[in-house]
Amino acid sequence: MGEEEQRNNGGETKNTTNKYAVACSIIGSIISILMGYDSGVMSGAMLFIKEDLKTNDTQLQVLAGILNVCALVGSLTAGRVSDWVGRRLTISLAACIFLAGSALMGLAPNFATLLVGRCVAGVGVGYALMIAPVYAVEIASAEIRGSLTSLPEICISFGILIGYVANYFLAKLPLVYGWRTMLGLGALPSAVLAVGVLAMPESPRWLVMQGRVEEALAVLRKVCNTEEEADVRLADIKSAAGFVDGDAAPAPRGGGKGVMKEMFLHPTPAVRRILVAALGVHFFQHLTGIEAVVLYSPRIFKAAGIATRNQILAATIGVGVTKTVFIMVAILLVDRVGRRPLYLCSLAGIVASMACLGLGLTVIERSAPHHGAPWAVALAIATVFTFVAAFSIGVGPITWAYSSEVYPLRLRAQGASVGVAINRIMNAGVSMTFVTLYKAITIGGAFFLFAGLAVVAAAFFYFFCPETQGRALEEIEEVFSRGWRARQRQQAPSPSSVELPVPDSKARP
Numbered sequence: 491m492g493e494e495e496q497r498n499n500g501g502e503t504k505n506t507t508n509k510y511a512v513a514c515s516i517i518g519s520i521i522s523i524l525m526g527y528d529s530g531v532m533s534g535a536m537l538f539i540k541e542d543l544k545t546n547d548t549q550l551q552v553l554a555g556i557l558n559v560c561a562l563v564g565s566l567t568a569g570r571v572s573d574w575v576g577r578r579l580t581i582s583l584a585a586c587i588f589l590a591g592s593a594l595m596g597l598a599p600n601f602a603t604l605l606v607g608r609c610v611a612g613v614g615v616g617y618a619l620m621i622a623p624v625y626a627v628e629i630a631s632a633e634i635r636g637s638l639t640s641l642p643e644i645c646i647s648f649g650i651l652i653g654y655v656a657n658y659f660l661a662k663l664p665l666v667y668g669w670r671t672m673l674g675l676g677a678l679p680s681a682v683l684a685v686g687v688l689a690m691p692e693s694p695r696w697l698v699m700q701g702r703v704e705e706a707l708a709v710l711r712k713v714c715n716t717e718e719e720a721d722v723r724l725a726d727i728k729s730a731a732g733f734v735d736g737d738a739a740p741a742p743r744g745g746g747k748g749v750m751k752e753m754f755l756h757p758t759p760a761v762r763r764i765l766v767a768a769l770g771v772h773f774f775q776h777l778t779g780i781e782a783v784v785l786y787s788p789r790i791f792k793a794a795g796i797a798t799r800n801q802i803l804a805a806t807i808g809v810g811v812t813k814t815v816f817i818m819v820a821i822l823l824v825d826r827v828g829r830r831p832l833y834l835c836s837l838a839g840i841v842a843s844m845a846c847l848g849l850g851l852t853v854i855e856r857s858a859p860h861h862g863a864p865w866a867v868a869l870a871i872a873t874v875f876t877f878v879a880a881f882s883i884g885v886g887p888i889t890w891a892y893s894s895e896v897y898p899l900r901l902r903a904q905g906a907s908v909g910v911a912i913n914r915i916m917n918a919g920v921s922m923t924f925v926t927l928y929k930a931i932t933i934g935g936a937f938f939l940f941a942g943l944a945v946v947a948a949a950f951f952y953f954f955c956p957e958t959q960g961r962a963l964e965e966i967e968e969v970f971s972r973g974w975r976a977r978q979r980q981q982a983p984s985p986s987s988v989e990l991p992v993p994d995s996k997a998r999p
Contacts, residue, residue: 507634511713514690515626519641520683521581521618524588524676526646528557528611530653530810531672533788534661534803538669543601547925555922556605557612561914564616569907571617573749577625577693577903582684584621588614589680596674604673611676620910623894624903628693629713631723632962636824639894640887644817647882650784651810658803695899695963698727723962730899730964749904761901763970767955768893772909774947775889776916778840779940780881782924783874784809789925790874793851793933805871812875816882828959829888830951836884837948843877844941852934885947889913895958898967 536550545553564587572580591611598604622642630638653672660672694713697706706727710720753765783790787809788802796802823832850870853863897905928936956969 508631508713508715511629511631512634512638514629514713515638515641517687517690518577518581518625518629519622519645520679521584521588521687522622522642522645523649523652524585524592524680524683525615525618526649526651527653527656527676528592528615528649528673529646529784530650530806531656531676532557532653533784533786533806534654534657535669535672537788537799538661538665538672539601539604542665542669543604545601549601551922551925553601553605553608555918557608557615558914558918558921560609560612561616561619562911562918564613565620565907565910565914566616567907568617568620568910569749569904572621572624572696572903573699576696577621577628578687578690580617580621581625581687581690584614584617585680585684585687586614587611587617589677589684590614592674592676592680596670596677598670598673607673614680616910616914619913620903620907623890624906625693627891627894627963628695628902629691631714631719632960634825635895635963636829636888636891636959637821639891640817640821640824643882643887643890644814644821647810647813647817647886651807651814654803654807654810658800658807661799661803694724695727695731695902698724698731699899703728726962726964727899749901753901753905753908760967760971761898763954764896764898764901764967765905767970768896768905768909769912770950770954771889771893772913773916774943774950775885775913776920777940777943778837778881778885778947779844779877779920779937779943780886781917781920782936782940783877784813786924787874790851790933791871793854793870796871809874809878812878813882813886816879817887820883820887823883824888824891825959828957829892830955830957832884833888833892833951833955834884834948836880836886836888837944837951839880839883840877840885840944841941841948843873843880844937844944847873847877848934848937848941850934851937852932855932855934892955892958895963896966896970899963 532554536554539545539553540550564584568580568584571583575583588611591607591609591614594607594610595604596607598607619642622645623639626638626641627635656672656675660668662668663671691709691712692705694706694709697703697709703724707720707724710723711717714720714723753761757765787806791802791805796805820832846869850866850868850873853866854870857863857866893909894902894906924936927939931939958966958969961969
């Protein structure tokens with residue numbers, strides 16, 4: 491409760507955003523730009539890879555989805571690695587792995603080498619997706635945690651936008667160089683980040699887990715506005731880490747041993763509810779259809795009647811701009827409005843957009859070639875943008891913020907690691923099957939399916955994911971100690987608290 495008391499008793503200075511903490515979170519989240527760039531640039535590069543390497547649709551689906559399969563390997567190992575070497579070195583390692591993958595893709599002479607490079611980059615993506623939000627959540631204070639842990643998502647969106655822009659301009663290069671340059675450019679920022687991240691401080695919570703309390707206090711004094719706030723946060727962290735009193739430190743964790751057993755074999759009721767909520771939001775994120783829209787937006791626009799390659803690539807830039815702008819809006823709102831209202835409103839927009847997109851594409855598909863109803867073409871194109879906006883204002887950033895902040899300190903890194911693994915499995919499942927799916931049930935039918943799944947996601951979040959806005963990380967486990975019914979009873983006013991009307995003594999009997 492220390493941070494909460496600090497907020498209640500503190501003055502204006504204590505509520506000021508700490509610029510150093512923001513800067514550290516931004517630098518730690520830059521790794522996510524590389525992942526976004528890869529997704530964005532691949533959507534356009536596939537048009538040229540198919541022409542240059544004479545690949546078929548099945549090979550392209552494998553190429554699109556294999557990154558996420560390999561990200562599964564990276565994410566499952568990243569939690570243990572970050573518990574062992576620290577959050578900062580894990581970010582540097584992720585950048586090095588992505589650098590190697592980008593270089594392989596940029597120099598690939600054939601499809602097999604390209605696939606290997608994509609696999610290597612996928613491992614780096616798995617590390618990046620796990621470590622960026624964990625680092626941000628452990629640096630930030632409760633007042634700005636939602637905004638800072640949403641930064642990786644805006645970096646992913648910014649990377650997607652850069653990828654779309656690169657597609658548009660590099661498409662003018664000769665075929666043999668164009669797609670290779672698109673994919674190879676990711677190596678340059680990776681090299682800079684791998685070295686630059688070493689100037690960042692280590693996570694104070696990881697330092698406490700290693701028994702390095704003095705170093706943790708030194709970092710907290712940089713990321714907090716006052717020494718008193720730093721002392722309060724350190725006391726909360728030490729309590730969560732198992733310190734018996736002010737001086738007695740528990741043994742260092744030794745790389746997070748026993749965490750998986752505690753989560754999956756012998757979980758407490760609170761930990762069980764945390765796992766359901768944190769893993770569930772990752773499970774549903776890609777079932778809303780975002781990967782289908784981002785990765786296959788050129789095909790969707792082509793189905794909607796946009797004909798030339800330049801027009802298609804220009805339209806995808808619009809998708810990237812929309813995604814980035816609305817995630818910035820989400821970052822401004824998440825700590826003011828709360829996680830639940832923003833997430834549920836986002837899903838309402840997704841359901842409406844996907845239903846309308848499915849309707850528009852169904853009408854176009856049943857019309858004569860190049861003679862689709864103008865209203866259906868306009869509806870299909872517009873709802874691609876409304877879907878991206880709705881996703882980006884809630885489901886996109888809140889999935890990462892929420893799933894990173896709900897875990898107790900001892901479980902956070904490896905819990906986040908499992909969440910990213912599930913996220914990548916769902917991402918790979920959608921990206922590797924979307925073309926087959928829409929050929930089986932029509933492209934309109936595919937988006938009607940995504941709309942139905944978004945309804946299920948809304949019901950899940952409503953019942954299983956309590957609000958975490960404004961709470962210190964060390965308090966959140968207490969929120970999950972009660973089930974949904976108990977939380978509802980606690981929120982409902984008790985009969986004794988309801989004021990009854992006082993009878994008027996002058997009223998007639």
